[in-house]
Amino acid sequence: MGRLAVVTRHGGVASSYDWCFCQCAGQYSGTTVAPGTACPVYVTSTDQLYAEAWFAPPCGGSAYYYDITAVMAWSSSNTGVFTLNNTNHKGLLTAMGVGSALAKAQNGPGECGEWDVYGGACICGFYTQATGSASCSVVCAVPVNFTQSGSSANGNGNLVFSYSWGSSTGVLSDLSQCSCKIGEQVYYPNGNPYIWPRPPWSASSTNPTVDISQSATQVPLIDSYRPGTMVAPYGTASFTATQYYAYTCTAVNNGNPVRVAGPISIVRSVTQNSDGTFKYTITKSGASASCLVGVYCAQ
Amino acid sequence: MSIAQAQGWRKAPYCSVAVALLACSLAPVAKGTDLVPVSFTLQESTVSLHEPIYVNFSVRNGLSEAIRLDLGFDRKEGFRFSVTQPDASTVNPQPYSRGGLGLSGLIMIEPAQAFDQQILLNELYQITKPGDYWIAVKLATPIRTHSGLELGPTPWERMRLKVLGRDEKRLADACERLAKRATEADYQVARAAALALRYVQDPVAVPYLDRVLAKGDRGVKGFAVAGLASIGTTDAINKLTSHLNSDDAQLRSQIQAALSQIRTGVKLEVND
Numbered sequence: 001m002g003r004l005a006v007v008t009r010h011g012g013v014a015s016s017y018d019w020c021f022c023q024c025a026g027q028y029s030g031t032t033v034a035p036g037t038a039c040p041v042y043v044t045s046t047d048q049l050y051a052e053a054w055f056a057p058p059c060g061g062s063a064y065y066y067d068i069t070a071v072m073a074w075s076s077s078n079t080g081v082f083t084l085n086n087t088n089h090k091g092l093l094t095a096m097g098v099g100s101a102l103a104k105a106q107n108g109p110g111e112c113g114e115w116d117v118y119g120g121a122c123i124c125g126f127y128t129q130a131t132g133s134a135s136c137s138v139v140c141a142v143p144v145n146f147t148q149s150g151s152s153a154n155g156n157g158n159l160v161f162s163y164s165w166g167s168s169t170g171v172l173s174d175l176s177q178c179s180c181k182i183g184e185q186v187y188y189p190n191g192n193p194y195i196w197p198r199p200p201w202s203a204s205s206t207n208p209t210v211d212i213s214q215s216a217t218q219v220p221l222i223d224s225y226r227p228g229t230m231v232a233p234y235g236t237a238s239f240t241a242t243q244y245y246a247y248t249c250t251a252v253n254n255g256n257p258v259r260v261a262g263p264i265s266i267v268r269s270v271t272q273n274s275d276g277t278f279k280y281t282i283t284k285s286g287a288s289a290s291c292l293v294g295v296y297c298a299q
Numbered sequence: 300m301s302i303a304q305a306q307g308w309r310k311a312p313y314c315s316v317a318v319a320l321l322a323c324s325l326a327p328v329a330k331g332t333d334l335v336p337v338s339f340t341l342q343e344s345t346v347s348l349h350e351p352i353y354v355n356f357s358v359r360n361g362l363s364e365a366i367r368l369d370l371g372f373d374r375k376e377g378f379r380f381s382v383t384q385p386d387a388s389t390v391n392p393q394p395y396s397r398g399g400l401g402l403s404g405l406i407m408i409e410p411a412q413a414f415d416q417q418i419l420l421n422e423l424y425q426i427t428k429p430g431d432y433w434i435a436v437k438l439a440t441p442i443r444t445h446s447g448l449e450l451g452p453t454p455w456e457r458m459r460l461k462v463l464g465r466d467e468k469r470l471a472d473a474c475e476r477l478a479k480r481a482t483e484a485d486y487q488v489a490r491a492a493a494l495a496l497r498y499v500q501d502p503v504a505v506p507y508l509d510r511v512l513a514k515g516d517r518g519v520k521g522f523a524v525a526g527l528a529s530i531g532t533t534d535a536i537n538k539l540t541s542h543l544n545s546d547d548a549q550l551r552s553q554i555q556a557a558l559s560q561i562r563t564g565v566k567l568e569v570n571d
Contacts, residue, residue, distance in 0.1 A: 160372070162403065176486075179486055179516070181486075181518050183400055184399075184400060184571075186571045192552055192555050192556055192559070193555075193556040193559050193560070193565070193567055195565070202565075203568045203570065204556075204559075204560075204565050204566070204567055204568065205556075205567060205568060205569070205570065205571070206552060206553055206556035206557075206567055207552070207556070208552060209399075209569070209571060210549040210552065210553075211399055211400055211521065211569075212517075212518065212549075213400075213490065213517075213518035213519065213521065214400050214401075214402075214518075215486055215487055215490075218402055220403050221400055221401075221402070221403075222372055222373070222400065222401050222402065222403050222404075223399070223400055223571075224372050224397070224398045224399060224400075224401065225398050225570065225571055226396070226397070226398040226568075226570040227570070228568055228570045229568060241571060243571065248517070248518075255517070266571060298396065
């Protein structure tokens, strides 16, 4: 009997479009592509096994498979999610926006699916009608592999880190397609604003300090930690803030932050030296910076 | 031999900020080099009081190898400004310094390529009186070739800025343009516009900042909160308060802290 024409794709399509991650696992489903990009889910001559119909030879012989991609009529149930090409590169899927839709393939009765012999005559029992549909999803490219790529300190008590990341599609610029931004959430011990211990500080911070406003396409990101304003007479104190790094992308987690690193402790302290002076120290992720309060600490 | 000498460049005389800038400007100062010209120009040489003041910075690489420049944290820390005010007094604004997140300042420019950037002077220095100003600006660190040779210090560039009296109509037009960009443009443009609007520290800006709070991308709303907090008028406070019931917890937190800042006078710092 004839079989429904199915189009399946395997990961890593051999083409320059590999970054599209066209992973249609069976029945033309599970396509994962970044919106705004074209991704070839059509079947080429080298991909016969992935789009085929089953046909039978007249009254005997072995059944055979036939790639019918090029003769199918393709359509999308929602062209806002993706379109399907029906002219050149038939079956080419072009992602338009985040979401899921049905990819449909249809063709009228084609070759004979089963031959029968009646009264010595070889007649067709039924003709194939290749029709199918499956769900394909278009998802956002998101930041991945967020890692600390360096740190440095200076005598002014400034501690600086750099962070890098990649894109789930492998192409950093894809992160703009869903307006991905990256940043941090810093939680201080209590209150909003958090009043830094006084003395020695005369500073306050929005609590939590949330800044997820850097475009995720710009790598690396520099994160700078300053001593904060201190005023005489100085004293000893310490406090710990807790930090997370996170990204936001439209249509991912409803646009809410997705954390990629943390919790990370940021420990600040001011201690007294034996000569009566005060020393500021900040420590984070094993790196630290110090300065002599009132003399070298940056304000 | 330095690369500058090798290329036959004129060596720019060193001009200390302490030295009168006028004297410096009259000296035969090489502006960058012939092959790596560095320029600073005012986008508008005449503005009204409280308008954004942009300095356009440009470096072009005419060498046969790549050059590197370090603009510091968020590509802002590496500039030095000196402002001669209408009364002839000179102030040296603190270099850009804050904690938090920013872009890397390390820039590589390939041969025959250029790098351009706008600097918002208002972030570093607030002009409070009309009159004629001289804005001097330079790079804090020298440009180097990719192989590490120093091209020599970049000289101060002096620019004349005429600041007219406060003009509500003109300021409102400027705010309208910024608010439109901050709410409609691509994100990077929107962010830059929201930042500029944040520094229009004039009550005229209040409705425009409010529009950014209502319609802007979540990533730019923090600038609007900070701008309204800086203005601190009853109108500004009312606008901030009206957004306290927002669904956005981040925004609510920013507004609560900003209102506290207005109430207590304790300035919020960004140190992390």
